[in-house]
Amino acid sequence: MSNIANHIAIIMDGNGRWAQQHGLKRSKGHERGAEVVREITIFCSNHPDVKYLTLYAFSTENWKRPKLEVDFLMKLLERYLRRELPVYLENNTKFETIGDLSRFSKSLQKLIAEIKEKTAHCNGLVQNLALNYGSKDEIVRAANAVVSSNKTLTIESLEEHLDCNCDVDLLIRTGGDHRLSNYVLWQSAYAELFFTETLWPDFTKENLQNIIDKFTKIERRFGGLK
DSSP: OOOOEEEEEEEEOOOOHHHHHHOOOHHHHHHHHHHHHHHHHHHHTTTOOOOOOEOOOOOTGGGGGGGHHHHHHHHHHHHHHHHHHHHHHHHTOEEEEEEEGGGOHHHHHHHHHHEEEHHHTOOEEEEEEEEOOHHHHHHHHHHHHHHHOOOOOOOHHHTTTTTTEEEEEEEEEEESOOOOOOOOTTTTTEEEEEEESSGGOOOHHHHHHHHHHHHTSSSOTSSSSO
């Protein structure tokens, strides 16, 4: 029986290197990367198996980047959300986020809330953008929430308070590096991992389908025997 890629998580790496290779500013790589986000989201929204697409957009560590680049990424995120709302609605895609949004500007937080509200009725693909997200931070916040609720800390009670409590089936990293970079560590306990040299701005729906095809043929035992 073929595996089903119900939840795909992607570390979208390589925007800066793509821009450098093309003699462009890093900002142009991020802009092209945002276009690929749209292309991959539309593809997944029409894929019969994919129900959740979680994308690593901005990590808790990305604040360490130069202020000029961080400011640009915040403006790009705002522009992306305003532009993509019709795309979400047209493709029956529900927009959600994971991560701690409290560090973002009030205006950006308000915009994120508005896009969530306007797509709440969509019952097709769920696109999760990981924003100011780090898996260690997520787990600590979830554990503190369990303790604050006076519940016993268990796997089940912790999962109830995670930003995302849907297990990842397939985790992909573009850009050639072979590490998880503090991304959905809990949810990826039994995920199949795929690493590709392709930089994110060059990543296509055909690349994704090829990976999904390989994923369907893997024997997944989850610690047991088959």
